[in-house]
Structures are given as C-alpha cells and as structure tokens.
Amino acid sequence: MKLLLMFSAVIAGTVLPIQAALNGKMGKAVGDPVYAAFISFVVGSVGLFAYIMFARTDLSGIAYARQVSWSVWVAGLLGAFYVASVIILAPKLGVALTFGLIVAGQLGISLAMDHFGLLGIPVHTINWQRIVGILLIVSGVVLIRNF
Incomplete structure (x- = not known):
C-alpha cells in the first residue's frame, strides 16, 4: 500500500x-x-x-x-x-529551475516541520542522511542553473 x-x-x-x-x-x-x-x-x-x-x-x-x-x-x-x-x-x-528551487524549499521546510513537529505533525528528527539528501537536491539545482 x-x-x-x-x-x-x-x-x-x-x-x-x-x-x-x-x-x-x-x-x-x-x-x-x-x-x-x-x-x-x-x-x-x-x-x-x-x-x-x-x-x-x-x-x-x-x-x-x-x-x-x-x-x-x-x-x-x-x-x-x-x-x-x-x-x-x-x-x-524555466520549468526545471523553478521546480528545482521549489523542491529545495519544500524539503527544507519539511525537514524543519518534521524535526519540530510543527502544525501537529509527527516528529521525525533531522539526521545526517536527511541533510545529505537536501544537499544533493541543492546541488542538483546548482547544476540545473549553471547548465
């Protein structure tokens, strides 16, 4: 499911x-x-x-x-x-850069919301794997922007 x-x-x-x-x-x-x-x-x-x-x-x-x-x-x-x-x-x-930045913003605030349980959502603490995931997304946005 x-x-x-x-x-x-x-x-x-x-x-x-x-x-x-x-x-x-x-x-x-x-x-x-x-x-x-x-x-x-x-x-x-x-x-x-x-x-x-x-x-x-x-x-x-x-x-x-x-x-x-x-x-x-x-x-x-x-x-x-x-x-x-x-x-x-x-x-x-461009659509790719716009949505790359949108996804980066979504994941950034999502990590904070998960970590602190904002707006009543269940807590999922930030760990190094999640931070690496964000860094990879940001790296992808930089690549899209530059190429």
Whole structure:
C-alpha cells in the first residue's frame, strides 16, 4: 500500500510542471499571472464540485470547517500564492529551475516541520542522511542553473 501511495505522490509531482506551463500560457493570454491563477482555481473548484456531485460524497463534514482556527484557512491563500508564483517564475527561470528551487524549499521546510513537529505533525528528527539528501537536491539545482 505504501508503494502505491509513493507512486501516487510521484504522479502528483509530474502534473505540477505541466500545470505551470499551461498556467503560464493562460497568464500570457489574459495578460496577468494573478488572473491566470484565479482562472486556474475557478476551473479546479468546478472540477472538485463535479467530483463531489458525481461521487455523491457526504457533505456533512464540511460543517466542521467552521470550527477550525482561522490559521487553517490560510492554506487557501498559500495555494493561491504558490500557483501565482509558479505562473510568474516558470517562464522567467524555466520549468526545471523553478521546480528545482521549489523542491529545495519544500524539503527544507519539511525537514524543519518534521524535526519540530510543527502544525501537529509527527516528529521525525533531522539526521545526517536527511541533510545529505537536501544537499544533493541543492546541488542538483546548482547544476540545473549553471547548465
């Protein structure tokens, strides 16, 4: 089961550069990366709504969203920031460098979140192997940038 989940994560990662390229085209078409991000979120919301209706998902759990801290709602703003940033950066830096830097940033904050158990996640302490992994990613970003 874990192997299937890991494969799913890889597949999810493969769609991000495709999304970046397509959103970049939308940004050029509408003349503004924020408009392109907005369009992307509207289309995604319509897609999720269609899935909910098709799958006949039980919507009663949505009511619990009112009970969470306001800080949890910031996730939507972070998603908008991410998509708008990728739309701006990918055409200027290239998709490979943009996502190399994004992955480096993701892994850096992920190590800190794991180590300190931030936002209630289980603690996984930083060790030398994880640090080497980050250094290898950063080295890959340097190679992508220079060549």
